[in-house]
Amino acid sequence: MLATCIRMEQKKLRHSHLWLVFAVIPVIPAVMGAGNYMQNLELLKSGWYSLWTQVSLFYANFFYAPLIAVYCSYIWRVEHMNYNWNTLMTMPVPRRDVFLSKLLLSLECTVGLQLWLWILYLITGKYCGLPGMPPIQILIWLLRGSIGGLAIAALQMCLSMVIRSFAVPIALALIGSILGLLASNSGLGLFWPYSLMMMGMNANRQEDMVSNLGGFLAAAVIFLVLFVLFGILWLRKKDVTAG
Amino acid sequence: MLREWKTEWMKIRRRKIGLLVGAFVVLIFAWMTWAIRDSSKEQIYDGWRVCFLQFSLINTILLPTMIAMLASRLCDAEIKGNTLKLLCTMEKKGRLFDLKLLTGAVYLLLFIIAEYAMMFLLSAALGFGRPAEPRHLIYFFLENYTSSILLLLLQQVLSFFYENQIIPLAAGLFGSFAGLFSWFLPGAPVWYLIPWGYYSKLAYISYTWDEATRITTYYNAPFNFPGLLALLAIIAAGYAAGRYLFVTRKEI
Numbered sequence: 001m002l003a004t005c006i007r008m009e010q011k012k013l014r015h016s017h018l019w020l021v022f023a024v025i026p027v028i029p030a031v032m033g034a035g036n037y038m039q040n041l042e043l044l045k046s047g048w049y050s051l052w053t054q055v056s057l058f059y060a061n062f063f064y065a066p067l068i069a070v071y072c073s074y075i076w077r078v079e080h081m082n083y084n085w086n087t088l089m090t091m092p093v094p095r096r097d098v099f100l101s102k103l104l105l106s107l108e109c110t111v112g113l114q115l116w117l118w119i120l121y122l123i124t125g126k127y128c129g130l131p132g133m134p135p136i137q138i139l140i141w142l143l144r145g146s147i148g149g150l151a152i153a154a155l156q157m158c159l160s161m162v163i164r165s166f167a168v169p170i171a172l173a174l175i176g177s178i179l180g181l182l183a184s185n186s187g188l189g190l191f192w193p194y195s196l197m198m199m200g201m202n203a204n205r206q207e208d209m210v211s212n213l214g215g216f217l218a219a220a221v222i223f224l225v226l227f228v229l230f231g232i233l234w235l236r237k238k239d240v241t242a243g
Numbered sequence: 244m245l246r247e248w249k250t251e252w253m254k255i256r257r258r259k260i261g262l263l264v265g266a267f268v269v270l271i272f273a274w275m276t277w278a279i280r281d282s283s284k285e286q287i288y289d290g291w292r293v294c295f296l297q298f299s300l301i302n303t304i305l306l307p308t309m310i311a312m313l314a315s316r317l318c319d320a321e322i323k324g325n326t327l328k329l330l331c332t333m334e335k336k337g338r339l340f341d342l343k344l345l346t347g348a349v350y351l352l353l354f355i356i357a358e359y360a361m362m363f364l365l366s367a368a369l370g371f372g373r374p375a376e377p378r379h380l381i382y383f384f385l386e387n388y389t390s391s392i393l394l395l396l397l398q399q400v401l402s403f404f405y406e407n408q409i410i411p412l413a414a415g416l417f418g419s420f421a422g423l424f425s426w427f428l429p430g431a432p433v434w435y436l437i438p439w440g441y442y443s444k445l446a447y448i449s450y451t452w453d454e455a456t457r458i459t460t461y462y463n464a465p466f467n468f469p470g471l472l473a474l475l476a477i478i479a480a481g482y483a484a485g486r487y488l489f490v491t492r493k494e495i
Contacts, residue, residue: 016407016409017407017409021413024417025413031424032420032423066308066416073412165258166408168263168312171309175266
């Protein structure tokens with residue numbers, strides 16, 4: 001049933017132009033990071049790692065979470081419009097599968113965006129004249145960031161499900177990202193889902209921000225489970241408002 | 244007209260727009276307090292200039308997305324509720340466009356006033372040594388409010404024309420990036436053509452960073468009056484074009 005739900009959700013996303021948004025927006029931090037790197041070559045001397053600090057700086061701190069939020073908002077917007085809530089809730093489908101199918105689909109966004117950023121990072125690195133291939137560690141950081149991204153996706157799913165506006169959850173994601181920046185700089189990153197993504201990605205750092213991988217993964221799983229449980233329970237208990 | 248404007252405010256009751264704008268104000272205050280608390284004595288002494296520059300930079304990052312949200316909230320009520328058909332039988336289309344813009348502009352004005360209040364609060368709490376120059380207080384308004392009005396106009400047109408709100412919101416996110424980019428390459432004339440670039444084009448405080456001493460020194464830069472005139476001209480042309488498109492081309 002879950003697989004069928006995922007296929008249905010994929011159909012709902014057709015002609016949404018989401019791919020265009022995700023293709024274009026990460027190009028800017030990549031170009032910006034490369035420009036910044038080229039302007040400060042006398043300070044940034046660690047090659048691929050230095051370029052990573054510049055590329056990840058703005059992308060992770062301000063834009064990755066809002067991009068996930070755009071995806072989640074769109075997935076739920078179709079339900080908020082044209083009385084689709086009524087149709088959705090009368091389908092012979094477990095509520096759990098409704099929520100999980102949407103969340104699993106967001107993997108396309110959380111992981112896909114990271115891989116796209118890696119490709120852009122590689123292209124800009126080559127343009128800047130960096131030798132060889134980027135260290136595999138950077139790819140691991142990116143994928144580790146997407147684990148934090150999944151916790152954010154689960155939270156944004158809940159927000160977009162509960163809040164009927166398309167725009168408000170995206171604005172909340174931006175606010176969350178900036179609070180995440182403050183939290184991770186104050187050593188409280190493990191307690192705020194938006195910080196987990198920045199820590200996982202090692203945003204703007206050359207040395208690894210995740211000193212305790214077990215703690216990082218535990219925090220990501222706890223947030224994920226918490227938000228998924230909230231989402232499923234809300235769907236089960238709360239009456240819908242269609243319109 | 245007043246009755247129609249009152250109707251606009253009634254339509255957005257319980258839409259919590261003020262709450263969300265307020266959340267951005269609180270966020271900026273937290274960000275600035277965090278950023279300024281570890282500043283050197285010299286920076287605290289020159290706190291006003293630090294504030295004028297930092298607030299403008301923060302606005303460049305946050306306001307495009309906040310304004311996209313604001314315009315989307317104001318316009319989506321009509322699009323989602325399919326109320327344009329009914330509204331335009333009772334109200335002139337152009338007036339509806341104007342009043343939405345005016346409502347958004349009031350929120351932005353309150354936002355800028357809140358930023359002034361934050362600066363005065365920080366000044367009182369930290370004791371900025373060098374007093375604020377009155378012309379800088381005016382420049383801050385010209386730089387931030389006027390640039391934001393252009394973005395509001397753009398976002399309102401996008402929000403009215405695209406039922407799929409991804410486009411306006413993506414434009415807001417793109418704008419945040421583009422605006423930020425403009426601070427890194429301020430000399431490029433291309434930023435005059437990009438609406439999000441005006442926060443940096445109209446900046447009137449600049450700084451130098453000494454690598455050896457790691458001291459940042461702030462100084463006054465001449466205000467870019469030709470840039471302001473260009474911005475006002477774009478706002479006027481954009482308003483005329485956006486209104487014309489809404490009145491004549493928008494299918495309801």
